[in-house]
Amino acid sequence: MDTGTVAGRADPGLDPASLEAWRALPAQRAITSSPASWRSVLVRRYREPEAAEEFTTAASGDLLLVVQEAGRYRLESRRAGRWAGADYVPGSMGLTAPGARSVLRWSPLEGAGPPGAQVATTLQVHLAAGLVAETARALGRPWEPGAGTGALELHAPGALATARALGVAAREGAPRLAADALAEALAAQLLAAVGGRARTAAAAAAADRTGRRRTRPLGAAQVRRVVEHLHAHLAEPVGLAECAALVGCSRAHFLRAFTAATGTTPHRYLVELRLDRAAHLLRTTGTSVLDVAVACGWAGTSHFAEAFARRHGCTPTAYRRAHG
Numbered sequence: 001m002d003t004g005t006v007a008g009r010a011d012p013g014l015d016p017a018s019l020e021a022w023r024a025l026p027a028q029r030a031i032t033s034s035p036a037s038w039r040s041v042l043v044r045r046y047r048e049p050e051a052a053e054e055f056t057t058a059a060s061g062d063l064l065l066v067v068q069e070a071g072r073y074r075l076e077s078r079r080a081g082r083w084a085g086a087d088y089v090p091g092s093m094g095l096t097a098p099g100a101r102s103v104l105r106w107s108p109l110e111g112a113g114p115p116g117a118q119v120a121t122t123l124q125v126h127l128a129a130g131l132v133a134e135t136a137r138a139l140g141r142p143w144e145p146g147a148g149t150g151a152l153e154l155h156a157p158g159a160l161a162t163a164r165a166l167g168v169a170a171r172e173g174a175p176r177l178a179a180d181a182l183a184e185a186l187a188a189q190l191l192a193a194v195g196g197r198a199r200t201a202a203a204a205a206a207a208d209r210t211g212r213r214r215t216r217p218l219g220a221a222q223v224r225r226v227v228e229h230l231h232a233h234l235a236e237p238v239g240l241a242e243c244a245a246l247v248g249c250s251r252a253h254f255l256r257a258f259t260a261a262t263g264t265t266p267h268r269y270l271v272e273l274r275l276d277r278a279a280h281l282l283r284t285t286g287t288s289v290l291d292v293a294v295a296c297g298w299a300g301t302s303h304f305a306e307a308f309a310r311r312h313g314c315t316p317t318a319y320r321r322a323h324g
Contacts (some may be wrong), residue, residue, distance in 0.1 A: 013039050015061035015098075016125040022046070024058040034170035034179065037237035041130040041183035043170035047071070048120040054078070054105045057096070064096040064146075065154075065190065067163050069222070071120025072111075077152050078103040080314035082203075086153045093154040093163070095190065098129045098145040102282045123167045127187055131251070138252035139296040141195055156193035163187040173299055177267040184252055214255070217261035222247040226258065230270050234277055235297050235315040238270060275311045278304070282320045 019042065027046035034043040042062075048071060063074055068088045072304060075094070076085040085255055087094070096102055109119065129145055136143035166182045218226070225246050230238060244254035258266050274296040281292045291317075293304035301316075308316050 017060040018062045026052040032215045037176050038179045040128045042126040050243040057102045061099045063123040066094045067123040069093040072109045075106045084276045091121045095151045097150040132187045151313045159189040176237040176239045215256040218257045283323045
């Protein structure tokens with residue numbers, strides 16, 4: 001269950017056009033894609049040809065970040081009838097504003113090897129415009145979709161690290177609450193990178209520190225309301241939006257206020273609740289490990305066993321033998 005909204009705020013859900021954007025690409029369809037339960041961010045990894053003739057991307061209402069993961073080529077974009085280019089290597093990033101189309105082409109860089117020698121892959125992260133707008137409001141940053149948002153080359157190490165973390169989370173099928181937190185962080189980092197053209201990094205850091213100091217923790221009754229909701233939905237995807245709606249605040253404010261009140265993020269808190277429940281079921285029932293995993297919010301045993309071992313120092317089966 002995901003309401004996707006907080007009263008009076010834009011719906012942070014993805015534009016359905018983002019789901020079909022791959023059809024306009026010369027790349028093969030996604031190698032990996034984020035879980036369908038993720039609502040505010042879509043993450044896909046593509047295998048790209050090492051050269052591409054001119055093509056036009058599909059427009060979407062979401063903000064698109066493209067991260068070069070492998071391959072080295074010269075990327076060119078045509079704007080107002082003129083071509084501009086940038087050398088793309090692993091770690092290079094580009095940003096496309098909501099509603100914008102890009103006319104692109106690329107070719108291998110010199111020294112990239114003989115034809116067919118390199119494998120090019122990109123990580124493409126679609127952030128819902130509603131999420132970005134909500135994050136901008138929470139940070140007190142002006143943001144107009146399409147107004148200087150796009151960039152052929154984007155230098156933002158923090159955003160790069162968060163985008164890569166989202167790529168790992170997508171590959172591992174992380175729960176929506178974790179995806180929401182990472183998407184929120186990425187939106188804030190991209191806003192800072194784009195706004196950095198007008199504000200110095202020092203001024204932005206000072207403003208962010210001030211904002212964190214002013215964040216008041218959730219009250220005991222609010223924490224209890226959220227925790228009761230998490231307990232009631234251990235087996236289901238839970239998002240930041242629905243938790244924030246329980247206490248009447250934005251996703252960004254809820255993330256900070258919950259962490260200030262409990263000492264941990266909502267996602268980490270939920271994982272701990274799920275692991276506690278899993279341990280209880282392993283001790284007191286004969287339910288299979290797979291069914292325990294599913295009942296506690298995991299899609300299968302692999303990631304469940306890894307998380308359980310990190311917490312308890314042994315596999316679920318070994319834990320059951322020791323405590324059965």
